[in-house]
Amino acid sequence: MSQDPTNSADVREDRVVTNGFGNPINEPFATQRVGNHGPLLLQDYNLVESLAHFARERIPERNPHAHGSGAFGEFEVTDDITDVCGSKMFEKIGKKTRLLVRFSTVGGEKGSADTVRDPRGFATKFYTEEGNLDWVYNNTPVFFIRDPSKFPHFIHTQKRNPQTNLKDADMFWDFLTTPENQVAIHQIMILFSDRGIPASYRNMNGYSGHTYKWSNKKGEWVYVQVHIKTDQGIKNLTAEEAAKISGENPDFCQQDLFENIEKGNFPSWTVYIQTMTAQQAKQVPFSVFDLTKVWPQKDFPLRRVGKMTLNENPKNFFAQVEEAAFAPSNTVPYQEPSADPVLQARVFSYADAQRYRLGTNYNQIPVNCPYASKSFAPFIRDGSMNVNGNLGSESNYLNNSSKYTFKETERPIQQHQEVWDGPAVPFHWATSPGEIDFKQATDLYQNVLSKQPGQQQHLAHNIGIHAVNARPDIQKRVIDWFTRVDPNLGKDIKAEIAKAASAKANPKL
Incomplete structure (x- = not known):
């Protein structure tokens, strides 16, 4: 491998400090003024560059997985x-x-x-x-949803209330305990066990x-x-x-x-x-x-x-x-x-x-470059921050006078695999009939957590201290939801909510 994503950009070996375009900086903290105490001059590019870049040095954080x-x-x-x-x-x-x-x-x-x-x-x-x-x-080996259209809705409920700008237990549990979202139960069992942290x-x-x-x-x-x-x-x-x-x-x-x-x-x-x-x-x-x-x-x-x-x-x-x-x-x-x-x-x-x-050319950032294989995509061109030469004079379409090699023709393996036939239909893959969506959650509770000392009680405690912050009607839905997993779990969660509510009503000074 001739290149490494850990390599930094080219820097001056003599460590002479410059601005972003290589112009040496004489005094890093001096600013150009009219006299010693007069107004600043707009021509002080080093100051302008420093302030302008500082205002832009944060890129949008991931949504989700920001931290x-x-x-x-x-x-x-x-x-x-x-x-x-x-x-x-x-x-x-x-x-x-x-x-x-x-x-x-x-x-x-x-x-x-x-x-x-x-x-x-x-x-x-x-x-x-x-x-x-x-x-x-x-x-975790499972997730909260299986309908992709629900993903933005689900993530919004895990973030902040648009009015209070606070995390909101009502939002959290309201979405999850809606009957059509019962498929989340397995993931929630894992999340509120100790494996959730x-x-x-x-x-x-x-x-x-x-x-x-x-x-x-x-x-x-x-x-x-x-x-x-x-x-x-x-x-x-x-x-x-x-x-x-x-x-x-x-x-x-x-x-x-x-x-x-x-x-x-x-x-x-x-x-x-x-x-x-x-x-x-x-x-x-x-x-x-x-x-x-x-x-x-x-x-x-x-x-x-x-x-x-x-x-x-x-x-x-x-x-x-x-x-x-x-x-x-x-x-x-x-x-x-x-x-x-x-x-x-x-x-x-x-x-x-x-x-x-x-940015559109994020694949050119060193940590994302396919440096071990290299790339040749003559029709993926231009765009903001294209910094790798943009393939020079190479045609930006597949032209008849150039030679191209396509490896995929040597690997025709898709034709006999999954074969799909049917009309285009809007399909909401929500609630399954019967208890199939609860079976694996029940198995986790009865056959796995039961063999780990204290884990069933920890699960009930963790759910209770979180759900206590939700409205009473949503708390009831939480209890009913987990009762379908196991009646003892529902009973223990109800007790933990009551215990947490009492502690909130009578805080220690």
């Missing part, structure tokens, strides 16, 4: 999966690929605390020889959540979900521990990640996949495209792929983490999106968000 941390590292193949995927990054055991990981909270602003109850983003950019590959995952980024897993399609070089394909399991072990915080840390050090996880890598205590994760054939997908009691369901591991066991290790801190946070742009549209041969509707929407919306946030 996060990142580091560089490598992925190493430990097991042969070429029967499942033909991507070159998996072509042989021992092969290493450079990567960047960004961890983040979802709903908070850029200055929010690390230790809030929120899903965590787990986004990985692989700099592969076939182009950049982005795995834009979370630390990881003790550090190093001590949490990552999951694709979505179903993807992977193919081998013969064109044989399967549905795939990816699991990235921490080698440091899962560690979480209670609500009270997290609140204390938030007040003492809101950047707790950022500091933990940076300092551990700086000390050589490199965190690592083992990557696994689950696979499902098209025939198997017809047999499971839920849709393979349903983002609110997990694949049972007893039916679809984990298969080890490799190891991810973070071993290098960014040299400049803004240039290498804040300007990093992740999108599931950034993929490589043999790894494709499935028909999961939320994933299909993200394929468009994530890249479009980066165009808005960073």
